[in-house]
Amino acid sequence: MNIKKDILLRVRIAFLGALVFVLAIVYRMVDIQVIDGEQWREQARVNSLDFRTIKATRGSIYSDGEDLLATSLPFYRLAFDPSVAHDTTFTSKLDSLSHLLSAFFRDHSSDYYQKKISEARQAQKRYLVLNNRDLNYQEKEQVAEWPIFRLGQMKGGVIFEKIDKRHNPFESLAERTIGGLNAEMEAAYGIEKSFDHFLAGKDGEGLFQKMAGKGNWRPINASSDIRPVNGYDVHTTIDVNLQDVAQSALLRKVSELNAKYGTVVLMEVKTGEIKAISNLKRTSKGTYAENFNYAVAENNDPGSTFKLASMLALLEAGKVELTDSVDTEKGATKFSDRTMRDHKNGGYGMLTVEDVFVKSSNVGTAKLVAEHFGDNPQEYVDIIKQTGLGKSLDFQLIGEGTPYIKDANDESWSNVTLPWMSIGYEMQLTPLQTLTLYNAVANNGKMIQPILVKSIRRADKTIETFESKVLNKKIASDETLADLRKMLEGVVERGTAKNIKNDIYKIAGKTGTAQKLINGRYTWQTYYASFAGYFPAEEPLYSCIVVIDSPKGMDKFGGDVSAPVFKEIADMIYAKNLEIHDSFESDLMASQGKFPVIRAGKFDELNELCNQLGISNYFEGQSEWVRSTVSNNAIIWKENHDGENLVPNVKGMSLRDAIYILENIGLKVSVTGSGRVEKQSVPAGRRITQGARIKIELG
Known part of the structure; x- marks a missing residue:
């Protein structure tokens, strides 16, 4: 019994001793890291040591078909600690290493490298950048097998500092939408910026030693380093093939017309998924590049594409029927002290409501709206805003332009605001916001939010998914929608876009030609030409808008300038997609x-x-x-x-x-x-x- 008590006593003493020892270690850790942490960090700084950020590898951006649109590729800076290698190894292998360096980089002789390394060893330098050219992974693996280097960092002194560089495999394709990084490798615009919180990952922290030379830090690779967490991958709705088709068609047309810029957006009708988006601006050299997302961020008077909204208001309020008539006179009429004109000299005379839209008569549209909403212009505005047009789309990219459709109590409202609004002036909409209305007409009245990013993933694991929100379940009655679709088809069959009519499939859409507001005044010399619509008209699969700003030459109207780009895109899709026909x-x-x-x-x-x-x-x-x-x-x-x-x-x-x-x-x-x-x-x-x-x- 005494023996048992004696054993239990010894075990308890041993346990208490171990517990005290563990507590002492924990206390010492807290004392070093927390209580005296700043003192030790200051000591590290004095000794040229510092905790520095270890950048996480940025996630990749993928197309709808899993093509890589943007990714981070590893590159390596080659540095050397010449003091590490044993004297015998260093002396016998330096000549071979110098020859390999000279042959590989092709910038200096082998004698130059041999002298550079020898002098660094004699001076006890611990960090020597051998060349400023960064190595890719294959080159790094090759260099790692060279004499002395093959012994590794601890015995051979070779140092490979990993540097991630952003790479777009398809180069300029959807460049502005995909986005980019600035000189500090921070997200600057596009998807890169808007989804930076997913793509960036979480940086780590490690102990580095400052070496001789400006800005040179050598990683210590201490066990206390906090490893970075790499970013998630972003999977978009972009179809690389359709993007290529849309961007190529747009580039040909803006180059031909020497336009200021052009933009195109192609969207799936049912899903709201953007399959292609391109923005091309003329540079100072006369070439075109993607340096601003006009489709998402640029507000303009939409011009005649807005007549779809005006007709929706007239039909939905029961003010007119398609067979009603209006006198468009000789192509000009006065509202207060301002004269409105049609593009056709001499005018169209008497037109039905349907033909007012099909022929894009400014006079006819404005007279109809002024006659039926002149006593209560806010009714007209309310019907349009009730569709969802005029509200922000809450689009996934940062920087969406703020829509502006003025109310009748707006301080800028005047006697001529209503007629000019009816044909797409005195307001501000982006091309994407205009397209959303046309897509709703194609989608049986359901207005949905366009989306560009479908999911966030890491390998095969889905972190988050995104779907189009329904902005309005029904923008108008079935009767109104049927009339709108009929008029949109008529524009291509016999109206201002009959030049893109074909006998294989039907296109529905509307041309737009708005005068540009320059220095506070609208000018007849500069236009904002557009075409918005969908195809095939009978069972719409895609909606699309094309805008070309300030085209040069004789033909400057939407039907001549933007509609052909729309048709080229539609033709290519129709030819490649067997399910359409x-x-x-x-x-x-x-x-x-x-x-x-x-x-x-x-x-x-x-x-x-x-x-x-x-x-x-x-x-x-x-x-x-x-x-x-x-x-x-x-x-x-x-x-x-x-x-x-x-x-x-x-x-x-x-x-x-x-x-x-x-x-x-x-x-x-x-x-x-x-x-x-x-x-x-x-x-x-x-x-x-x-x-x-x-x-x-x-x-």
Whole structure:
């Protein structure tokens, strides 16, 4: 019993001793870091030591198709502590190292490097920058295997200081929207600025030693260093292929017209996702560059594109019907002391309400609005504002221009405000805000918030997602919306944009040509030309606005200047997107009922199958993979791959063939359903991104 008590006593004493020891350590840590922390930090500063920031690696920005739009690439500054290496190693290997440095950097002789390093060693320098050219990762790995350096930092003295540099793989594509960093590597504009709190990550802190030379600090790599937390990735709605199409079309037109600037926004009607956005400004050298986001931030009088809102107010208030008439006179009429004119000399005479819009008659629009809302102009303003137009979109990019549609009690309201407002003057709207109204008409009256960023992720983990907010469930009645759509189609079929009419699919939209306000006065010589609309008109998939500011030349109106850019974008999308037109899809597939289910696959297998079944089939190409079409009672094979580095069309293929093709070009495939491929999540013709995911649905 005494022995047991004796053992318990000893254990308790040992435990108390250990506890006291731990508490003493904790106290000493608190004493050093908190109580006497400033004293030790000051001592570190005296000894040329300091805690400095270790920058986190910035997150990347991706397109809708997982293409990299902006990323941080690691580069390395090559420095050397020549005092570390053993004398024997240093003496025997310095000559070889100097030769390699000279051959690699091609700036100095090997004797120069040998002398530079030897003198630094004799002077006991602990930090020597060998060259100011930064190394990429592959170069860093190569240099790390050189004599002396291969021993590492502790035994060889080599120092690789990591420096992140921001890189845009697609260079100027959507440059202003993607954003950029300033000289201090801080986010300056665009997505980089607006989502900086996600992209930036959290910087760490480490102990550094100040070395000889201006601004040179050597990391100590102490165990107490706080490691940085890298930033999240931002996934956008931008489609790289559509962005390329839109930006190229805009660049050609602004260059041709020597315009001050141009902007285009392409948006999905149902989702509000912006698929392309470009802003090109003429530089002092006469070239064009993205240096301001006009689509989001630039307010202007919208001009005749605002007539859509005026017609909405007239129709929704029950003031007019499309068949009503108005006298546009000889193209000019007076309101108070100011004369309003139409663009057509001599005017249009008597027009229906529908044709007032289709022909974009200023006189007709203003007379209708003045007649029906002149006694109560606030009614007109209220109907327009009730749609949601005139309110900020709360867009995801910082710097959205503030919309301004004045009320009747505004101190600047005058006797001529109402008629001039009706045709898009005495107000301020951005192109994106105008497009939101047109998108609502295309979207059966539902006004939704445009979005540019869909999600925040880290690897495969989603941190946050974003969806379009519904700004207004219904901007107008179904009857009003039907009339508006009819008029918008009429503009292209027989009105001011009939030059972009085509027989394959319908476009609906409105031209706009606003005089520019310069030095407080509107001028007839300088215009703000625009076209806003959607396509295909019957089942709208995309809405788009094109603005070209201050075009030079004879043709300066929206129909001549901006509408052709709209059509070029729409044509390219229509040609590449098989889902827009069923007839084109059917041409690519053999008719079911007359033939077995032969759609697409490997030519030699399908050819043998057809031969065994006694089906005539012909192929004049040499591609391994084909797609079937029908000519009379025979199958004609066509090559299935449109080009290298493009996603192929696997619709109609067996699961085995589809997976073989897609995985062999570097895509990760997920599958749902059974049977043959009916849908693929990444459209054919899009650029391939290695490791990107594609979902195929079988049916």
